[in-house]
Amino acid sequence: MEGIWETQKGAAAVLFAVPDRASQSNLYEVSIPRLASFYLTHDWNGEIKGIKEFGDKHPPVGPVFWAFRTMVGVGMLMLAVSWFASYEMKFKKGLSRTTAKILVAMTFAGWVALVSGWYVTEIGRQPWLVQGVLTTAQAASKVPAGNIALSLAMYLTLYAALLSAYVSVVFYLAKKAVAGSDAPQLKAGVLSHA
Ligand code: HEM
Known part of the structure; x- marks a missing residue:
């Protein structure tokens, strides 16, 4: 690191x-x-x-070094953007279009930081799973690779289905809420009052 x-x-x-x-x-x-x-x-x-x-008994330096900086960098960026957005909402006229766009662009920032952090520990801790207690070799599973690939594929399919169901429910609820209120509606990409 x-x-x-x-x-x-x-x-x-x-x-x-x-x-x-x-x-x-x-x-x-x-x-x-x-x-x-x-x-x-x-x-x-x-x-x-x-x-x-x-x-030569150390993990590859580059991936751990970069993953750590990606994690910390994205973490700092999330703090900076959220503090700036709060400042705009409290002390300015409201969230500016640019900040709103940055917030949307950062939708998956938490995920990027999380996966980077995970890389740091998973690559950096080798060959120990628990330092001084359990080596990776001792804990490696004997389950055939084909079985692991199959369960991974099943998990991916299930999560893809859950994700698309979740997103469509969110859209459904959002449309329903807007239809029954005088909130601005999105018509052909333009914000207008119904
Ligand atoms: C902002 C400054 C941050 C610092 C200084 C920091 C520091 C660290 C350190 C030192 C580790 C390694 C811990 C170990 O060796 O056991 C780590 C792991 C990790 N970090 Fe960060 N981190 C930061 C931000 C973040 C953010 C924003 C996220 C996610 C949103 C994140 C997610 C993780 C994850 C998932 C791990 C792996 C945990 C594990 O596998 O045990 N970190 N972080």
Whole structure:
């Protein structure tokens, strides 16, 4: 997650970099001095073990590094957008069209952050499922791959059906609510009062 290759005291927090597997170092690194030692050991000069210390027995650095930054970045973006939207609604005339469009564009932001976070732990924790207790090899299932593919396909089909049912119910209810009120109605893409 941190992209720290060398064991060091007073390690910098890497904000941005391109971790390079071949040279075992970061390219284009932008970092804040000593901050990583502080938040990982609660001591500005605390020692952090570098990735190199583990020889070739470490997870792939790039995917974990990027997934972590995607998760945190999207999380920050969600905070910024929601705070800005609240500010507009409270102190301005209301939600602007641009902000409304950004909110719609961010519909799946939570999902992106969640899947990224999951990548961080699932790729980064290997080969342990529970550190020091259970290795992935010990816990790997003996169920044939074909069975797993079949149950995955069944889950996907079921969830696709549930999702489309959910979306059509939401649309049905929204149309019904608008029809019985004087709320603005959407006619040929234009907002107008009935
Ligand atoms: C905004 C700043 C965020 C920080 C600093 C942060 C930090 C972390 C860290 C350190 C981990 C690894 C934990 C571990 O090793 O056990 C993690 C995992 C995870 N994060 Fe984030 N996160 C942030 C935002 C988010 C957001 C916005 C979401 C989803 C909406 C999210 C979803 C997850 C998930 C699903 C995991 C995996 C949990 C697991 O498999 O045990 N995170 N996060």
